[in-house]
Amino acid sequence: MKKILCLICCLVAFPAMAIDGTQILEKVDRNLEPESYEAYRQLIDIQPDGSKKEYVLYTMKKGRDKVVALFLSPPSDKGRVTLRLGDNMWLYIPDVGKPIRITSLQSVTGSIFNNADILRIDYTAEYNVEAAEEKLDSILLSLKAKTGEVAYDRLKMWVDKKALLPTTIEAYAASGLLLKTLHFKNIKDFGGGIKRPATLETDSPLYKGYKSVMLWAGIKKTNFRDEVFTLNYLPRIQELRK
Amino acid sequence: MNFTQRQWLLVSLAFVSASAAQAADEYSFDASGFEKKPFELGGYAQIKQDHFSLNRNGAFYKLGYFGDPQRESLDRSTATVELTGKLRGGIGTFDFHTHSDIQHDQLANSSNNVLYEAAYSIRPDPGMTLEAGKRTLRWGKGYAWNPIGFVERPKDPNDPDLAREGYGMVNADLIVNRDGPLQTIAFTPVLLPVERNVNSDFGSTGHLNPAAKLYLLYRDTDIDFAWQGSGSRPGRYGMDFSRNLASNFEIHGEWARIRNFVKPVTDSLGHSTSEVGNATSYLVGLRYLTEGDTTYIAEYYRNGTGYSDEEARQFYQLVDDAFIQQQQTGNSALFQRALALGQGSYGRPNPGQRYTYFRAQQKDALGIIYFQPALTAMINLNDHSYQVTPELLYTGIKNLDLRLRFYALRGSRLTEFGEKQNSNRLELYARYYF
Numbered sequence: 273m274k275k276i277l278c279l280i281c282c283l284v285a286f287p288a289m290a291i292d293g294t295q296i297l298e299k300v301d302r303n304l305e306p307e308s309y310e311a312y313r314q315l316i317d318i319q320p321d322g323s324k325k326e327y328v329l330y331t332m333k334k335g336r337d338k339v340v341a342l343f344l345s346p347p348s349d350k351g352r353v354t355l356r357l358g359d360n361m362w363l364y365i366p367d368v369g370k371p372i373r374i375t376s377l378q379s380v381t382g383s384i385f386n387n388a389d390i391l392r393i394d395y396t397a398e399y400n401v402e403a404a405e406e407k408l409d410s411i412l413l414s415l416k417a418k419t420g421e422v423a424y425d426r427l428k429m430w431v432d433k434k435a436l437l438p439t440t441i442e443a444y445a446a447s448g449l450l451l452k453t454l455h456f457k458n459i460k461d462f463g464g465g466i467k468r469p470a471t472l473e474t475d476s477p478l479y480k481g482y483k484s485v486m487l488w489a490g491i492k493k494t495n496f497r498d499e500v501f502t503l504n505y506l507p508r509i510q511e512l513r514k
Numbered sequence: 515m516n517f518t519q520r521q522w523l524l525v526s527l528a529f530v531s532a533s534a535a536q537a538a539d540e541y542s543f544d545a546s547g548f549e550k551k552p553f554e555l556g557g558y559a560q561i562k563q564d565h566f567s568l569n570r571n572g573a574f575y576k577l578g579y580f581g582d583p584q585r586e587s588l589d590r591s592t593a594t595v596e597l598t599g600k601l602r603g604g605i606g607t608f609d610f611h612t613h614s615d616i617q618h619d620q621l622a623n624s625s626n627n628v629l630y631e632a633a634y635s636i637r638p639d640p641g642m643t644l645e646a647g648k649r650t651l652r653w654g655k656g657y658a659w660n661p662i663g664f665v666e667r668p669k670d671p672n673d674p675d676l677a678r679e680g681y682g683m684v685n686a687d688l689i690v691n692r693d694g695p696l697q698t699i700a701f702t703p704v705l706l707p708v709e710r711n712v713n714s715d716f717g718s719t720g721h722l723n724p725a726a727k728l729y730l731l732y733r734d735t736d737i738d739f740a741w742q743g744s745g746s747r748p749g750r751y752g753m754d755f756s757r758n759l760a761s762n763f764e765i766h767g768e769w770a771r772i773r774n775f776v777k778p779v780t781d782s783l784g785h786s787t788s789e790v791g792n793a794t795s796y797l798v799g800l801r802y803l804t805e806g807d808t809t810y811i812a813e814y815y816r817n818g819t820g821y822s823d824e825e826a827r828q829f830y831q832l833v834d835d836a837f838i839q840q841q842q843t844g845n846s847a848l849f850q851r852a853l854a855l856g857q858g859s860y861g862r863p864n865p866g867q868r869y870t871y872f873r874a875q876q877k878d879a880l881g882i883i884y885f886q887p888a889l890t891a892m893i894n895l896n897d898h899s900y901q902v903t904p905e906l907l908y909t910g911i912k913n914l915d916l917r918l919r920f921y922a923l924r925g926s927r928l929t930e931f932g933e934k935q936n937s938n939r940l941e942l943y944a945r946y947y948f
Binding site: 312314351420445503504514 | 541542543544545548549550556558598602607635637640641643650651652653654655657674675676677678687689690691692697698700702729731734736756757758760761762763764766801803805807809877878881883884909910912913914915947948
């Protein structure tokens with residue numbers, strides 16, 4: 273009886289010890305998407321006057337840090353492919369005919385979403401958890417970039433306690449400047465055990481009045497050969513789609 | 515609560531419910547319309563207007579407008595259509611890229627229809643592709659120039675991103691991916707035959723012209739080794755690299771050596787000789803992105819096949835003297851010799867030996883998304899002549915690109931940009947993608 277009382281006291285007295293931020297972040301990664309998958313995404317840029325520009329991308333990911341995104345629409349961008357291998361990113365434009373290195377802070381679409389957002393790899397691949405703080409319905413994770421190559425130096429991630437999915441992420445520069453806020457919405461069951469937000473909205477104090485939205489469809493677990501994630505394969509990526 | 519209040523409440527509730535439903539539906543996305551199709555067709559149509567301020571003292575004006583009415587300026591309208599398509603069947607894919615344009619100016623009307631690419635490829639395995647047909651291969655990491663672009667037509671440094679016509683060839687792509695510091699190995703062998711009606715502008719006929727490129731991704735650095743065997747052109751080999759030093763800072767370089775390169779050289783009297791020797795070209799460059807979204811590109815290019823300042827001056831002097839002789843005596847023999855040289859290697863876009871290229875491009879300038887002003891400068895470091903090109907690009911209208919560019923070419927007499935055909939050029943185009 274004394275042992276049980278002691279255990280209860282410990283659990284009551286040290287609730288913070290029950291939170292393992294790294295473990296939560298790993299679960300967030302896997303709940304957001306399988307380690308290897310294919311998906312379709314629509315990016316919508318909304319300007320202050322309400323006008324929109326839309327992009328559709330076919331995305332493939334393998335492992336923690338290999339991602340390819342093929343532009344299917346609009347016609348001006350159709351056939352463009354972006355590849356990410358860890359910290360390395362390339363853009364292939366059909367007319368240019370060869371991949372050029374791009375940086376994570378650039379945006380191939382010109383929207384608030386930059387390349388790091390469009391070619392996102394696992395959070396655990398890029399960030400260490402510095403602190404995990406329990407809130408009423410959520411857990412606040414404070415993340416610090418593992419290297420200077422990462423697009424955002426720090427992230428504040430609010431994670432839904434029950435679903436273990438992010439609800440809001442604030443992205444900061446090394447100077448402490450808030451670069452953008454990401455809002456995850458509309459949790460949807462995509463089948464195959466994948467239940468995640470289907471909508472991601474972002475706004476930025478640097479682009480007042482502008483908003484960008486990313487919508488997900490057709491996410492499914494798929495395994496790809498490693499050769500697909502190479503520069504030489506980029507002109508032929510679209511042949512992989514069913 | 516009276517009846518009117520209740521009505522208002524119901525109306526308000528209905529409005530709130532409708533708004534909520536609309537908000538939920540606002541961002542619905544159905545991907546079924548984007549599945550792969552057996553046949554795809556796309557491309558763009560473009561209308562371009564150019565105004566040229568002609569450089570009547572320039573050597574290339576004299577060569578280009580010989581026999582034509584002399585002009586101070588020229589206005590040219592160009593309509594262009596480029597079509598790209600794919601036809602899929604079984605394990606193979608046939609793809610094509612066509613270019614058609616019609617030009618009109620005060621002197622002439624002309625039209626072009628060129629098949630840029632048309633090739634059939636099969637992929638028996640993700641690591642292997644076999645291809646035959648007309649294909650544009652682009653080798654090298656340079657933005658404005660590519661010393662190792664051995665099996666391609668040279669790019670226009672004024673518009674390096676423009677599509678170009680390819681060559682008929684058979685090629686393969688073999689890719690191996692592995693764990694460890696050497697992540698990727700890719701080998702691209704090429705056979706480029708040259709006959710009277712096939713690739714005849716590549717070089718002398720009757721050769722098969724083997725070439726190959728080996729790509730390595732080693733410790734986050736792209737490295738290529740390229741080779742072209744001697745045949746229609748002298749043999750050559752080279753390498754390039756590209757690497758990110760930071761997430762916003764990339765460096766790249768190229769190096770190429772051509773064996774027994776033949777360079778026609780003239781003096782100001784029109785005495786031409788052919789110099790034979792090994793030529794080494796190289797390029798180093800960087801790309802840097804600031805926190806304010808300004809991209810800087812800078813390159814230094816050493817053109818081993820180019821002309822020294824003195825060699826170029828001799829040619830420009832020859833054109834001047836030949837033009838005067840033709841005007842004064844009516845004898846055009848010397849002028850025809852100068853014209854032939856001007857249509858050859860002296861007339862290349864950048865015939866000099868040392869250049870620097872600089873480009874600054876601002877994304878979303880003045881707070882306007884999709885508005886990109888840019889400034890490009892190209893300097894001939896031998897004769898200090900230069901070209902400066904400010905431009906405005908707007909891509910905010912669906913499927914439409916609008917670009918305004920102004921080219922200012924400056925240089926003293928007997929220098930590259932001082933002897934070009936025009937001294938200024940204003941260009942405006944609207945390109946619609948479909």
